[in-house]
Amino acid sequence: MRFTEHELTAALTGTAKAVLAAQRKDVRKGKADIDTVWDTMDRYQRFTLLDGLGTQVLPVLVALPDVEVEAGTRPTFTDAQVTEAVEGLVGDAGGRVRRKVVVKTRTELVKIALSHVPPRQDPDALIVPDHL
Structure with missing residues:
Protein backbone atom coordinates (compact mmCIF):
# COMPACT_ATOMS: atom_id res chain seq x y z
CA MET A 1 0.00 0.00 0.00
CA ARG A 2 1.30 3.44 -0.80
CA PHE A 3 0.74 5.72 2.14
CA THR A 4 1.81 9.35 2.17
CA GLU A 5 4.36 10.56 4.68
CA HIS A 6 1.61 12.47 6.48
CA GLU A 7 -0.57 9.35 6.72
CA LEU A 8 2.29 7.24 8.10
CA THR A 9 3.20 9.92 10.63
CA ALA A 10 -0.40 10.24 11.82
CA ALA A 11 -0.76 6.46 12.05
CA LEU A 12 2.45 6.02 14.03
CA THR A 13 1.73 8.95 16.36
CA GLY A 14 -1.79 7.69 17.02
CA THR A 15 -0.44 4.22 17.79
CA ALA A 16 2.19 5.66 20.13
CA LYS A 17 -0.44 7.64 22.02
CA ALA A 18 -2.66 4.54 22.31
CA VAL A 19 0.23 2.46 23.69
CA LEU A 20 1.20 5.25 26.07
CA ALA A 21 -2.40 5.56 27.25
CA ALA A 22 -2.51 1.83 27.94
CA GLN A 23 0.74 2.01 29.92
CA ARG A 24 -0.12 5.02 32.06
CA LYS A 25 -2.45 4.43 34.99
CA ASP A 26 -3.36 8.12 35.30
CA VAL A 27 -4.55 8.20 31.68
CA ARG A 28 -6.48 4.92 32.00
CA LYS A 29 -8.32 6.25 35.05
CA GLY A 30 -9.13 9.55 33.34
CA LYS A 31 -6.95 11.67 35.64
CA ALA A 32 -4.73 12.84 32.78
CA ASP A 33 -5.33 13.62 29.12
CA ILE A 34 -3.17 11.65 26.67
CA ASP A 35 -2.43 14.76 24.59
CA THR A 36 -1.21 16.60 27.70
CA VAL A 37 0.97 13.64 28.67
CA TRP A 38 2.33 13.48 25.11
CA ASP A 39 3.14 17.20 25.13
CA THR A 40 4.97 16.94 28.46
CA MET A 41 7.25 14.18 27.17
CA ASP A 42 10.63 15.39 25.96
CA ARG A 43 11.76 14.76 22.39
CA TYR A 44 13.94 11.79 23.33
CA GLN A 45 11.10 10.04 25.18
CA ARG A 46 8.80 10.48 22.18
CA PHE A 47 11.55 9.33 19.81
CA THR A 48 12.19 6.19 21.84
CA LEU A 49 8.51 5.24 21.80
CA VAL A 90 7.61 -11.96 11.46
CA GLY A 91 9.38 -15.05 10.15
CA ASP A 92 10.10 -18.12 12.25
CA ALA A 93 12.07 -16.51 15.08
CA GLY A 94 11.40 -17.99 18.51
CA GLY A 95 9.09 -20.87 19.27
CA ARG A 96 5.58 -21.54 18.05
CA VAL A 97 3.90 -19.87 21.05
CA ARG A 98 6.17 -16.82 20.95
CA ARG A 99 5.54 -16.35 17.23
CA LYS A 100 1.77 -16.58 17.77
CA VAL A 101 1.93 -13.89 20.48
CA VAL A 102 4.10 -11.62 18.33
CA VAL A 103 1.75 -11.99 15.35
CA LYS A 104 -1.33 -11.28 17.47
CA THR A 105 0.23 -8.25 19.18
CA ARG A 106 1.65 -6.76 16.01
CA THR A 107 -1.64 -7.30 14.19
CA GLU A 108 -3.46 -5.31 16.88
CA LEU A 109 -0.85 -2.52 16.69
CA VAL A 110 -1.32 -2.30 12.92
CA LYS A 111 -5.11 -2.15 13.33
CA ILE A 112 -4.65 0.73 15.78
CA ALA A 113 -2.33 2.45 13.31
CA LEU A 114 -4.85 2.02 10.48
CA SER A 115 -7.56 3.57 12.64
CA HIS A 116 -5.41 6.70 12.96
CA VAL A 117 -4.71 7.12 9.24
CA PRO A 118 -6.43 10.37 8.24
CA PRO A 119 -8.93 10.37 5.37
CA ARG A 120 -7.25 10.55 1.96
CA GLN A 121 -7.21 14.02 0.46
CA ASP A 122 -7.96 14.76 -3.17
CA PRO A 123 -4.74 16.23 -4.61
CA ASP A 124 -6.75 18.23 -7.17
CA ALA A 125 -8.76 19.89 -4.40
CA LEU A 126 -5.76 21.21 -2.50
CA ILE A 127 -5.76 24.98 -2.26
CA VAL A 128 -2.50 26.71 -3.11
CA PRO A 129 -2.10 30.22 -1.67
CA ASP A 130 -1.83 33.02 -4.24
CA HIS A 131 1.42 34.38 -2.82
CA LEU A 132 3.44 31.26 -3.73
Whole structure:
Protein backbone atom coordinates (compact mmCIF):
# COMPACT_ATOMS: atom_id res chain seq x y z
CA MET A 1 0.00 0.00 0.00
CA ARG A 2 1.30 3.44 -0.80
CA PHE A 3 0.74 5.72 2.14
CA THR A 4 1.81 9.35 2.17
CA GLU A 5 4.36 10.56 4.68
CA HIS A 6 1.61 12.47 6.48
CA GLU A 7 -0.57 9.35 6.72
CA LEU A 8 2.29 7.24 8.10
CA THR A 9 3.20 9.92 10.63
CA ALA A 10 -0.40 10.24 11.82
CA ALA A 11 -0.76 6.46 12.05
CA LEU A 12 2.45 6.02 14.03
CA THR A 13 1.73 8.95 16.36
CA GLY A 14 -1.79 7.69 17.02
CA THR A 15 -0.44 4.22 17.79
CA ALA A 16 2.19 5.66 20.13
CA LYS A 17 -0.44 7.64 22.02
CA ALA A 18 -2.66 4.54 22.31
CA VAL A 19 0.23 2.46 23.69
CA LEU A 20 1.20 5.25 26.07
CA ALA A 21 -2.40 5.56 27.25
CA ALA A 22 -2.51 1.83 27.94
CA GLN A 23 0.74 2.01 29.92
CA ARG A 24 -0.12 5.02 32.06
CA LYS A 25 -2.45 4.43 34.99
CA ASP A 26 -3.36 8.12 35.30
CA VAL A 27 -4.55 8.20 31.68
CA ARG A 28 -6.48 4.92 32.00
CA LYS A 29 -8.32 6.25 35.05
CA GLY A 30 -9.13 9.55 33.34
CA LYS A 31 -6.95 11.67 35.64
CA ALA A 32 -4.73 12.84 32.78
CA ASP A 33 -5.33 13.62 29.12
CA ILE A 34 -3.17 11.65 26.67
CA ASP A 35 -2.43 14.76 24.59
CA THR A 36 -1.21 16.60 27.70
CA VAL A 37 0.97 13.64 28.67
CA TRP A 38 2.33 13.48 25.11
CA ASP A 39 3.14 17.20 25.13
CA THR A 40 4.97 16.94 28.46
CA MET A 41 7.25 14.18 27.17
CA ASP A 42 10.63 15.39 25.96
CA ARG A 43 11.76 14.76 22.39
CA TYR A 44 13.94 11.79 23.33
CA GLN A 45 11.10 10.04 25.18
CA ARG A 46 8.80 10.48 22.18
CA PHE A 47 11.55 9.33 19.81
CA THR A 48 12.19 6.19 21.84
CA LEU A 49 8.51 5.24 21.80
CA LEU A 50 8.03 6.09 18.12
CA ASP A 51 11.22 4.26 17.09
CA GLY A 52 10.23 1.06 18.88
CA LEU A 53 6.75 1.07 17.40
CA GLY A 54 7.94 2.17 13.97
CA THR A 55 10.09 -0.93 13.51
CA GLN A 56 7.03 -3.07 14.21
CA VAL A 57 4.26 -1.16 12.44
CA LEU A 58 5.72 0.65 9.41
CA PRO A 59 7.03 -2.44 7.53
CA VAL A 60 3.58 -4.04 7.85
CA LEU A 61 1.79 -0.92 6.62
CA VAL A 62 4.02 -0.88 3.55
CA ALA A 63 3.49 -4.63 2.97
CA LEU A 64 -0.30 -4.34 2.90
CA PRO A 65 -1.90 -4.98 -0.50
CA ASP A 66 -2.74 -2.08 -2.78
CA VAL A 67 -6.31 -0.88 -2.47
CA GLU A 68 -8.16 1.96 -4.13
CA VAL A 69 -8.90 4.76 -1.68
CA GLU A 70 -11.46 7.37 -2.60
CA ALA A 71 -10.84 10.96 -1.51
CA GLY A 72 -12.35 11.59 1.91
CA THR A 73 -12.12 7.93 3.00
CA ARG A 74 -9.56 5.83 4.84
CA PRO A 75 -7.97 2.69 3.43
CA THR A 76 -9.66 -0.45 4.74
CA PHE A 77 -8.22 -3.91 5.07
CA THR A 78 -9.66 -7.18 6.31
CA ASP A 79 -8.30 -8.84 9.43
CA ALA A 80 -6.97 -11.63 7.21
CA GLN A 81 -5.03 -9.16 5.02
CA VAL A 82 -3.42 -7.52 8.06
CA THR A 83 -2.60 -10.86 9.68
CA GLU A 84 -1.11 -12.19 6.44
CA ALA A 85 1.13 -9.13 6.08
CA VAL A 86 2.29 -9.46 9.70
CA GLU A 87 2.98 -13.20 9.37
CA GLY A 88 5.00 -12.59 6.22
CA LEU A 89 7.31 -10.21 8.08
CA VAL A 90 7.61 -11.96 11.46
CA GLY A 91 9.38 -15.05 10.15
CA ASP A 92 10.10 -18.12 12.25
CA ALA A 93 12.07 -16.51 15.08
CA GLY A 94 11.40 -17.99 18.51
CA GLY A 95 9.09 -20.87 19.27
CA ARG A 96 5.58 -21.54 18.05
CA VAL A 97 3.90 -19.87 21.05
CA ARG A 98 6.17 -16.82 20.95
CA ARG A 99 5.54 -16.35 17.23
CA LYS A 100 1.77 -16.58 17.77
CA VAL A 101 1.93 -13.89 20.48
CA VAL A 102 4.10 -11.62 18.33
CA VAL A 103 1.75 -11.99 15.35
CA LYS A 104 -1.33 -11.28 17.47
CA THR A 105 0.23 -8.25 19.18
CA ARG A 106 1.65 -6.76 16.01
CA THR A 107 -1.64 -7.30 14.19
CA GLU A 108 -3.46 -5.31 16.88
CA LEU A 109 -0.85 -2.52 16.69
CA VAL A 110 -1.32 -2.30 12.92
CA LYS A 111 -5.11 -2.15 13.33
CA ILE A 112 -4.65 0.73 15.78
CA ALA A 113 -2.33 2.45 13.31
CA LEU A 114 -4.85 2.02 10.48
CA SER A 115 -7.56 3.57 12.64
CA HIS A 116 -5.41 6.70 12.96
CA VAL A 117 -4.71 7.12 9.24
CA PRO A 118 -6.43 10.37 8.24
CA PRO A 119 -8.93 10.37 5.37
CA ARG A 120 -7.25 10.55 1.96
CA GLN A 121 -7.21 14.02 0.46
CA ASP A 122 -7.96 14.76 -3.17
CA PRO A 123 -4.74 16.23 -4.61
CA ASP A 124 -6.75 18.23 -7.17
CA ALA A 125 -8.76 19.89 -4.40
CA LEU A 126 -5.76 21.21 -2.50
CA ILE A 127 -5.76 24.98 -2.26
CA VAL A 128 -2.50 26.71 -3.11
CA PRO A 129 -2.10 30.22 -1.67
CA ASP A 130 -1.83 33.02 -4.24
CA HIS A 131 1.42 34.38 -2.82
CA LEU A 132 3.44 31.26 -3.73
